[in-house]
Amino acid sequence: MVAKHHIVSRIIKTHQVPIMKLSIVGLTTLVTAAYGFTSSSSTTTSSRKTLFPSSSFQQGVLHSRSSSSSSSSSMSSTSTATTVPSWETLQSDVGETPVGRALNEQIKLRADGKGSPHVQNKLRKFQSDADPQITLYRDHAGWCPYCQKTMLLIEEKQIPIKIGLVPMRSYGDKPREFLQKVPSGLLPAIEVNGQIITESSVIMELLDKWHPPKDGYKPMLPQNDADMKRYEQLARLERELFSWWCTFMFRPEMGGGALARLMGGKGGGGGGMSGSMQSFMDCLKTVDAELKKTNGPWFFDNDYPTMIDFVFVSHVERMLASCAYWKGLNLRDPKWKLDGLNNWLEAFAKREYFLAFAADHYNTIKNIPPQYGPGYDGGFVDDQEKMSRNILGEDGSWSLPLSHDDELQPLYKGPPLPVPVLESMDLQPDANGAYESVDPAVMQKACRLMAAWKLAGNGVKVANFAARGGPEGARNPRKTFGAELADPYAEFDDAIVPSVDVALRIVCMALKETDQDGLPDAALAQMLKESVPREHLAGVLSSICYVRDRVGVPRDLPLASGRYLRAYLNWAISSLS
Numbered sequence: 001m002v003a004k005h006h007i008v009s010r011i012i013k014t015h016q017v018p019i020m021k022l023s024i025v026g027l028t029t030l031v032t033a034a035y036g037f038t039s040s041s042s043t044t045t046s047s048r049k050t051l052f053p054s055s056s057f058q059q060g061v062l063h064s065r066s067s068s069s070s071s072s073s074s075m076s077s078t079s080t081a082t083t084v085p086s087w088e089t090l091q092s093d094v095g096e097t098p099v100g101r102a103l104n105e106q107i108k109l110r111a112d113g114k115g116s117p118h119v120q121n122k123l124r125k126f127q128s129d130a131d132p133q134i135t136l137y138r139d140h141a142g143w144c145p146y147c148q149k150t151m152l153l154i155e156e157k158q159i160p161i162k163i164g165l166v167p168m169r170s171y172g173d174k175p176r177e178f179l180q181k182v183p184s185g186l187l188p189a190i191e192v193n194g195q196i197i198t199e200s201s202v203i204m205e206l207l208d209k210w211h212p213p214k215d216g217y218k219p220m221l222p223q224n225d226a227d228m229k230r231y232e233q234l235a236r237l238e239r240e241l242f243s244w245w246c247t248f249m250f251r252p253e254m255g256g257g258a259l260a261r262l263m264g265g266k267g268g269g270g271g272g273m274s275g276s277m278q279s280f281m282d283c284l285k286t287v288d289a290e291l292k293k294t295n296g297p298w299f300f301d302n303d304y305p306t307m308i309d310f311v312f313v314s315h316v317e318r319m320l321a322s323c324a325y326w327k328g329l330n331l332r333d334p335k336w337k338l339d340g341l342n343n344w345l346e347a348f349a350k351r352e353y354f355l356a357f358a359a360d361h362y363n364t365i366k367n368i369p370p371q372y373g374p375g376y377d378g379g380f381v382d383d384q385e386k387m388s389r390n391i392l393g394e395d396g397s398w399s400l401p402l403s404h405d406d407e408l409q410p411l412y413k414g415p416p417l418p419v420p421v422l423e424s425m426d427l428q429p430d431a432n433g434a435y436e437s438v439d440p441a442v443m444q445k446a447c448r449l450m451a452a453w454k455l456a457g458n459g460v461k462v463a464n465f466a467a468r469g470g471p472e473g474a475r476n477p478r479k480t481f482g483a484e485l486a487d488p489y490a491e492f493d494d495a496i497v498p499s500v501d502v503a504l505r506i507v508c509m510a511l512k513e514t515d516q517d518g519l520p521d522a523a524l525a526q527m528l529k530e531s532v533p534r535e536h537l538a539g540v541l542s543s544i545c546y547v548r549d550r551v552g553v554p555r556d557l558p559l560a561s562g563r564y565l566r567a568y569l570n571w572a573i574s575s576l577s
Contacts, residue, residue, distance in 0.1 A: 090508050119357055136188060157217050444564075
């Protein structure tokens with residue numbers, strides 16, 4: 001009789017579906033078929049609330065469980081129970097590493113309003129010791145472009161402020177106490193002396209006005225008539241670029257490669273562009289030309305970004321991701337000769353606070369549809385297929401061993417991790433502020449340890465969250481939301497939580513202990529196989545997929561570290577399959 005894990009592999013190969021492309025339902029169905037299980041189907045929707053809540057630690061008390069020996073079992077016939085370290089032990093061990101110590105110190109500093117920029121900060125005091133008088137309400141997951149540009153301005157000016165984190169409607173219900181203050185639910189919003197003000201442009205201008213140069217703050221708006229005239233012209237250009245992006249991205253293309261595709265050809269392989277793509281690119285080249293008019297990388301001749309830079313960058317970040325994913329258009333490719341734009345993006349990357357609020361392409365293309373509408377596939381068709389697979393991790397880009405850099409999202413143009421983490425590993429910037437010359441092995445270790453620290457510190461809650469992907473999980477008794485992966489009221493599958501928990505503890509061990517080659521020791525893969533009972537295999541696999549697809553950047557980890565968490569979760573899937 002063929003071993004059942006071979007049956008699973010054979011089914012996957014027969015269907016020619018890579019592990020990365022399997023939905024929760026699809027993966028569960030394949031494994032269920034292999035084992036002859038019957039179970040209720042689970043949905044693919046789940047919560048977009050914080051994957052790693054900042055709650056107090058709950059000790060893991062579970063140990064691995066092995067199945068009874070059988071020649072047809074997916075487990076070793078001679079396997080014995082193996083004790084897997086508890087979450088408490090893992091948290092302690094990772095906390096004793098240089099990265100763990102640096103991150104633990106940052107938690108203490110952040111509680112006092114100090115420390116490095118972080119997307120989950122609730123208090124920023126910078127150099128002040130006074131209690132801030134302004135409260136900003138912004139979105140919890142880091143999806144809102146208007147909240148993002150407001151936070152970038154606050155960090156650059158170093159404005160002391162309290163921060164309230166509120167879900168966007170697309171992924172959760174807003175708290176009653178927030179709606180009592182802001183009945184419209186609009187984000188961002190600020191509260192000053194009991195008064196509520198909304199609209200990001202108004203908020204940004206008021207924050208700049210209330211914190212003037214005479215009090216030691218950098219001015220964000222022009223200080224003379226000539227510069228104000230240029231600012232107004234650039235603001236109109238930003239609205240024009242946004243309009244062409246919406247036309248290009250959220251309406252069907254006609255002409256160029258799109259027309260060829262409709263007629264049965266590949267299209268887009270040469271230089272052919274649809275009218276909307278050409279208009280968008282022409283407008284972007286105008287933006288590039290405006291950036292080249294100044295002596296530095298910014299829109300004005302300052303040595304720091306100002307209001308108009310923040311107004312542009314939050315939507316340009318979304319343009320980079322959407323153009324690659326839906327159109328096969330990599331705007332950072334040198335062939336487009338957008339040197340001014342690339343220098344501007346690299347200058348932003350060198351500012352640590354930009355890392356704290358920068359999403360990766362995967363999270364961006366997931367949060368665009370509920371906010372702007374669905375994107376239309378088109379553009380350069382062959383490149384679009386390649387880039388979309390890369391962003392979704394379907395081409396091996398989420399699998400070990402990872403490449404040092406990311407093909408579409410340069411990681412080392414600035415700090416790829418919080419500066420205290422880099423300093424703890426003696427990773428120093430190049431003369432230009434980039435990190436392109438660092439030792440890849442040391443950088444990889446820093447990225448892995450940050451992911452392990454995040455997982456170990458919240459392991460019990462992560463295991464429960466992941467178990468929503470089990471056969472009896474993800475049943476929502478209340479309501480659905482616009483975001484594809486959001487379901488804050490989903491239930492988890494109680495029966496498989498122990499097995500999911502132990503599997504995630506082994507993933508955490510692998511993140512912490514892997515040597516420089518980037519591949520976990522075979523003994524850890526064997527421990528993983530022996531620790532998941534065969535009756536729970538389908539549920540554990542779908543649960544790991546569930547949590548892998550919901551790793552939030554920047555909400556949970558910066559991309560340089562988050563990509564390792566995804567890859568090690570895929571290592572677990574591969575090992576169990």
